[in-house]
Amino acid sequence: MTLLNVVIFLPLVAFLIILALPKDKPETIRVFSLVASLAVFVASLGLIGPVWSSAPGKFAIETNQSWIQSPAINYHVALDGISLWLVILSTLLTPICVLLSWRSIDKHIKQFFAFLLLLEFGLVGVFCALDFFLFFVFWEVSLVPMYFLIGVWGHERRIYSAVKFFLYTMAGSMLMLVGIIYLYNLAGTFDYTTILAGLQSGAITLSPVEQLWLFLAFFIAFAIKVPLFPLHTWLPDAHVEAPTAGSVMLASVMLKMGTYGLLRFSVPMFPNAARTCAGWIATLAIIGIVYGALVAMVQPNMKKLVAYSSVSHLGFVVLGIFSFTQQGFDGAVYQMLAHGISTGALFILVGFLYERRHSLEIGSYGGVATPAPWLSTAFMITMLASIGLPMLSNFIGEYLVLQGASLVYFRWTVFAALGVILSACYMLWLYQRVFFGKASEDLTHHMPDLGVREYAIIVPLILIMVWLGSYPQSFIPPISASNAILLGPLDARREIHVKSMPARPAPVLAAQGDLANAR
16 A cells, blocks of 8 residues: 555545434534544655656656556556645645635535545546546546536535536546547556557557547547636636535646646657647637736626636636646646635635625625735735736746747747736736725625634745745646656657747756746
8 A cells, every 4th residue: 555545545444434424413523534634645745756766757656556457457556746736736726725624614514525525536546547537437436526516515506516617527538538539449448547558559540530630539528627718618717606615626636637648648648749739729728828817807796706716717827738848737737826826815705705605796895905905915925926917927937938828839928928918907906805905894894814723724824825936846847847757759640730949048047047047
């Protein structure tokens, strides 16, 4: 039993134990959920050393055991620099969501915390699985608890939003399943590393048409999850209706399942089809960056505004992946991590405001900084991180993505940079309307400042935002090493369909040098 297996299965064990606890002891359920989720997080920190010390770009803490004999399905899990930080992001946010829901969830408490831990089990498994069948099982497992979190503990239109979320994701899942079965029929195995090695060596051959259709099957499934424009319409509804903990896990981790799948599976397995489609995919990503920012600017609902900001920010991740550059890949992974922290914190702070005022409408606020100065300070730092202020989390990822895109086609960078400017517009305007101005007497009486539990929730996330923005070398080396392995075969099959492309600088050193100059 490796430490990775402990991190994967401990949430499942905790889920089963909670189901066995009596429902008339809510405090026991809350305390056990917090202790179990903290134990998973502490255990996940032990994964950093083995991945960091492993051979550059290689999988670490690997387990590959036969699970089902016919068809041949293995329990194959491992970590590398790409999946490591996403696993830790999942385990970090779960205890935060438990604390966040300590008082706000007052019905079906047992089921809520059980589903939260089951969701953690599915998410961690998705980022570790290297067998396609196992990956699909974890993918679907994560879908079920999120459906119930939205549908049972959400707001007025929760059933509509939960069903819409489920149908969109299931439609993509079916396409991915068809692609997985087709690959199994060709390769005789579900093992991702075996299939990838066969495709790269020529032992498994795909015609251009086969490769294109398989790429599209996987791409659509992952693009719905990102979500990439125009497949994003389920996201604002799901965020607005979900409880705060559901919004945090959805925005911070579940959306990364899509971008992770693009980087891990779609691009390496089908490089020629990926390059053929790169132009229109990058165009959709840029449209999503600008469109998401423009729509966010006119939202009267705070949760919907933050939801559309996610459409914009994750457009940068997709653009970085389809730039096929080291800087773009590194920036995409770093942006996944940074977005998970900053946007998760934004949803948490919006949840704090909702608990006090019981309204998500921006017009219901104004002058919050007067009665709640520390809440307004935390919101300001998080907002500045979200818009990419230097020395805070999102700056590094966005800068690397824009640099990688500029090496391929400079116009991509010009249009994508508009999203950075627009994000400052809608976030600063949101902050002005909510926190500045004269506070009404009613608001003053119902707007206490942060309490001890809320400090324990938000302060660690703010410290991580500063850490991500000021010392990226704590995170980037294993990311770069793993991305270099993925990028190698892609460079060998290069077919860039643009007018000109300057020589690509040395991957990591160039990115680090430019970051130093940018500061």
